[in-house]
Amino acid sequence: GRPILHGYFRSSCSWRVRIAFALKGVEYDQLPVNLIKDGGQQLTEEYKALNPMQQVPAVEIDGTTLSQSLAVIQYIDETRPGPRLLPADPKARAQVRMISDLIASGIQPLQNLYVIQKIGAEKMQWSQHFIDRGFQALEPILKQTAGKYCVGDEISMADICLVPQVYNAERFKVDVGKYPTIKRLNEALLEIEAFQVSHPSRQPDTPDDLRA
C-alpha cells in the first residue's frame, strides 16, 4: 500500500516529509491531524498510539509506523529509488546532517507548539530570539558549504530542512534579509516543483484563506 502521512499543513516537520516524498516521486496519502481544533487532535489516544510524542508527523510505511521527520526522510532515501537526499561522500553527508540537525535540534524544537504554549504571551519574542540565534550560526556555515543549494549543487536533506524553517521564521516576523545566503538558497529552492507542491498553502487541510 501507499505510505500514509499523518501531518498538518503548517507543521514544518510535516512539510519536510512532504518534500522528501515529492523529490523521490513517491505517491502517498495524507491524513490531516489538526493541531488546533478540538484542543489538538494530536492529543487523542488514537493518535498517541501512532506517535507517543503527540506531534506530527507520523508515517505509516512498509508495515511500520515511524515518527521524527529526519528518521523518516532517511528511511525514504534508503529504501526508494530516485535522486539521493544525502550525498555519497562521507564529508558532504556529514555537512548535510550537521545543517539538518542545526535546524531540527537547534532551532525548530524551540518553536514547537507544546513549547510556545508553555511560554505563553512572550512566544513571539521567544521564537524570534531562537530563530535569529540559529540563523546567525547557519549563515556562516552555509557560506562555506553552499553551491546552488545548501551543500554543493545537489538538493539534499539540508535543503528539505531549510525551506520550512525559513517559512517559520517569516511567520514569526524574523527579518530573513539579514541572512543573504539563507535568503538566496530559500528563493532558489522555492522555484523547484517538489518544494511547491508540498507547500503549506497547497495541502488538503489548508484553510481556504491561506490557500495559494
Place this chain on the structure above:
Amino acid sequence: GRPILHGYFRSSCSWRVRIAFALKGVEYDQLPVNLIKDGGQQLTEEYKALNPMQQVPAVEIDGTTLSQSLAVIQYIDETRPGPRLLPADPKARAQVRMISDLIASGIQPLQNLYVIQKIGAEKMQWSQHFIDRGFQALEPILKQTAGKYCVGDEISMADICLVPQVYNAERFKVDVGKYPTIKRLNEALLEIEAFQVSHPSRQPDTPDDLRA
C-alpha cells in the same frame, strides 16, 4: 592526526561523541571548553569559528570541523572500522534514528544551557516537565524496539543518546524509576566499558569533587 574533541565533561552531547569514539576504538584528544568559567568559553570568537552555534561539541577530524553530535557520530560510523553504530536493516536503522532524534530534538534542546539561562528561576521545573514528557513517549517506543539494548541486541546510536539523557534526567531530579524500560536499558549500558570511560565523572576537565 588524531581527531580533536572540543567538549565539556558534563555536556550530554559531548558524552555522546565520547561514547562513539570509545565504541569504535578511535583514539582522540580532548580540548575542554568550560561552559561556565569566564562567562562561558564557548562564547569566544575563537570557539565560534569552530562551532558558530557556540555549543559543544565541535570535532576536528580528517581536515574538517564538524558540529552536531549525531552528524559527528554517523560520520565516525561511516568512516571508521569497528562495530557498526547503526544496524544494516533499513527499518532497524529508522528505529535507531527515531529514538535518537526523539532525544536529540525532542528532549535535550529544551535543557540546553542557553535555553534554561533564558528560563531563569524556573529552570528545574521546566527541565523536569520536558524530560518527563519525552520519557513518557520514549518508554512505550522502547518497549516495542528493545532487546538487550534500545533496538534489538546490538548497541547503536540510540543507546549513545539514551544514557547521557538519563544522566541529565537524574541531574534534574526526574524519577527515572517511573520508566522501567529506560531504567533497565540505562543500567545494562552503564556496565559497558565504552560508556564508563566516557562518563562525565572521568574526563580530563572533571572537577575533583565530581570525579569517580
